Amino acid sequence: MIPQKILLKEEDIPKQWYNITPDLPHPLPPFIDPTTKEPGVGIVPQIFPKEIINQEISQERWITIPEEVREIYRIWRPTPLFRAIGLEKALKTPAKIYYKYEGVSPSGSHKTNSSVPQAYYNMKEGIERVTTETGAGQWGSALAFATAIFGIKATIYMVKASYEQKPYRKMLMNAYDAEVYASPSKQTAAGRKILQEDPENRGTLGIAISEAIEDSLESGKTGKKANYTIGSVFNHVCLHQTIEGLEAKKQLETVDDYPDAIYGCIGGGSSFSGLMWPFYYDKVTKKAAKETKLIAVEPTACPKVTRGEYTYDHGDTAKLTPLVPMYTLGHDFMPAPIHAGGLRYHGIAPTISVLAQEKQISTFAVNQVEAFDAAKIFIRSEGIIPSPESTHAIKAVIDEARKCKENNEPKTLLFILTGHGFFDMAAYGEYFNGNLQPYEYPTEKVDESMMKLQKLYPWLNDVRKKYINNKE
Numbered sequence: 361m362i363p364q365k366i367l368l369k370e371e372d373i374p375k376q377w378y379n380i381t382p383d384l385p386h387p388l389p390p391f392i393d394p395t396t397k398e399p400g401v402g403i404v405p406q407i408f409p410k411e412i413i414n415q416e417i418s419q420e421r422w423i424t425i426p427e428e429v430r431e432i433y434r435i436w437r438p439t440p441l442f443r444a445i446g447l448e449k450a451l452k453t454p455a456k457i458y459y460k461y462e463g464v465s466p467s468g469s470h471k472t473n474s475s476v477p478q479a480y481y482n483m484k485e486g487i488e489r490v491t492t493e494t495g496a497g498q499w500g501s502a503l504a505f506a507t508a509i510f511g512i513k514a515t516i517y518m519v520k521a522s523y524e525q526k527p528y529r530k531m532l533m534n535a536y537d538a539e540v541y542a543s544p545s546k547q548t549a550a551g552r553k554i555l556q557e558d559p560e561n562r563g564t565l566g567i568a569i570s571e572a573i574e575d576s577l578e579s580g581k582t583g584k585k586a587n588y589t590i591g592s593v594f595n596h597v598c599l600h601q602t603i604e605g606l607e608a609k610k611q612l613e614t615v616d617d618y619p620d621a622i623y624g625c626i627g628g629g630s631s632f633s634g635l636m637w638p639f640y641y642d643k644v645t646k647k648a649a650k651e652t653k654l655i656a657v658e659p660t661a662c663p664k665v666t667r668g669e670y671t672y673d674h675g676d677t678a679k680l681t682p683l684v685p686m687y688t689l690g691h692d693f694m695p696a697p698i699h700a701g702g703l704r705y706h707g708i709a710p711t712i713s714v715l716a717q718e719k720q721i722s723t724f725a726v727n728q729v730e731a732f733d734a735a736k737i738f739i740r741s742e743g744i745i746p747s748p749e750s751t752h753a754i755k756a757v758i759d760e761a762r763k764c765k766e767n768n769e770p771k772t773l774l775f776i777l778t779g780h781g782f783f784d785m786a787a788y789g790e791y792f793n794g795n796l797q798p799y800e801y802p803t804e805k806v807d808e809s810m811m812k813l814q815k816l817y818p819w820l821n822d823v824r825k826k827y828i829n830n831k832e
């Protein structure tokens with residue numbers, strides 16, 4: 361009998377995370393401080409605990425997971441690896457399809473893999489409150505859970521469009537005792553400025569990040585210093601997520617299988633990185649059983665890697681962060697109201713950017729209607745309601761499984777199912793009622809933003825040539 365659920369024991373929870381940075385094809389370009397035009401991390405040391413900064417810049421391949429964090433991971437980890445037998449049958453494909461299911465975490469997604477260590481390190485360093493942004497609400501819920509566990513407070517700036525569309529996400533965060541503001545809010549100067557210019561502004565992740573960072577920076581002046589936490593993009597977040605791939609590798613070993621291709625959706629790139637970094641490690645250390653293809657899938661509504669530019673840009677709208685080397689659509693990106701809220705960020709992890717530049721990973725974009733079409737097949741064959749974000753990966757997997765059928769190729773396909781979609785039923789409702797539109801972000805908009813960025817920093821091309829194109 362083919363096992364449907366491949367499970368590990370609690371003692372199999374990995375003891376170390378894997379850090380890809382020493383194994384990248386070339387070193388990561390540095391952050392740039394726009395005031396000096398030189399490498400510099402700007403506000404970063406003021407908003408993160410020391411241990412997180414150490415992890416961010418670490419060149420160690422393996423980083424120990426604190427026992428206290430493993431204890432909390434035990435609430436839901438190891439997560440199951442499912443063999444998608446129902447989906448394989450529905451597609452009549454000879455492909456073997458596996459998915460690592462992160463929806464079993466307390467808040468319903470992979471985000472807890474990083475919120476728990478982030479809350480832990482802050483607590484250990486005496487911080488009593490942390491701030492953050494959340495788009496769809498998944499990261500906010502995950503942080504609210506983790507801070508509740510470690511007895512610290514969380515202030516969460518939630519993109520106004522989601523705040524209104526997803527009241528239950530807000531209630532979940534409140535249940536964990538977090539305070540939640542619709543962003544742009546009146547709490548911060550960045551929020552007030554945007555509301556003054558546009559009282560109807562529905563928010564973006566870039567704006568919410570500016571608010572959360574400003575709250576952290578200003579907090580020490582009036583009371584106890586609060587730190588900032590982030591749900592994706594940064595190396596330390598991708599590092600924490602590698603628990604997914606490390607477990608998946610062990611799980612596949614037990615059924616004597618190895619993936620031909622690995623798929624994940626990309627918002628900031630943390631869940632995809634978490635699944636594929638450990639397999640990339642096999643490749644660079646020549647331990648891989650196969651030449652595994654690594655495939656990132658993004659929405660056509662927010663196509664930072666397929667249509668954006670690999671350059672330096674701010675991580676937030678108010679330009680508080682240093683300039684980050686990444687594929688970007690521009691920090692002034694205004695997303696269309698698509699339903700995969702977690703994929704609507706203008707930039708992407710610097711590590712993903714290097715891997716895409718070096719063609720170590722491939723990327724393609726699908727629209728939300730295609731993504732929900734794929735979700736429908738998945739729901740009716742596997743029974744799980746996927747988060748709208750991960751439906752993008754499902755679409756790519758289904759396409760490949762169909763090709764396998766045409767060519768009679770029994771490939772092994774692995775993807776990350778980042779969360780469940782129980783809080784996203786309104787989006788499914790719109791899809792099933794035929795109200796969802798495919799949407800493509802116009803190329804002219806990217807050009808416009810890039811021109812604005814160039815005008816803002818006329819020296820940007822020189823810095824880009826020096827650190828990104830030069831690859832040294």
Ligand SMILES: Cc1ncc(COP(=O)(O)O)c(C=O)c1O
Nearest residue numbers: 498592627628629630631702778
């Ligand atoms: C359920 C879910 N999946 C995927 C993502 C995309 O983020 P990342 O690329 O960092 O995994 C998000 C982001 O909020 C999310 O909530």
